[in-house]
Amino acid sequence: MTTQLASRTASTNASNQSAASGLLSPKTYQVAQQLEYLYLEAEIDVLLRQLQSLKSQKVSS
Numbered sequence: 001m002t003t004q005l006a007s008r009t010a011s012t013n014a015s016n017q018s019a020a021s022g023l024l025s026p027k028t029y030q031v032a033q034q035l036e037y038l039y040l041e042a043e044i045d046v047l048l049r050q051l052q053s054l055k056s057q058k059v060s061s
Contacts, residue, residue, distance in 0.1 A: 024032070
């Protein structure tokens with residue numbers, strides 16, 4: 001998961017730099033931002049589920 005996150009972050013940084021230099025249209029930049037938001041939202045969901053699982057394992061021990 002960390003490798004995916006690092007790869008995704010590098011890709012996002014490249015997209016942000018391209019958008020800042022005017023290579024991407026505002027619409028393309030907006031879509032890239034929405035995709036980044038969805039990715040981060042899913043990542044948070046996975047981490048919260050892992051945390052809940054660890055908490056329940058700790059309580060059962």
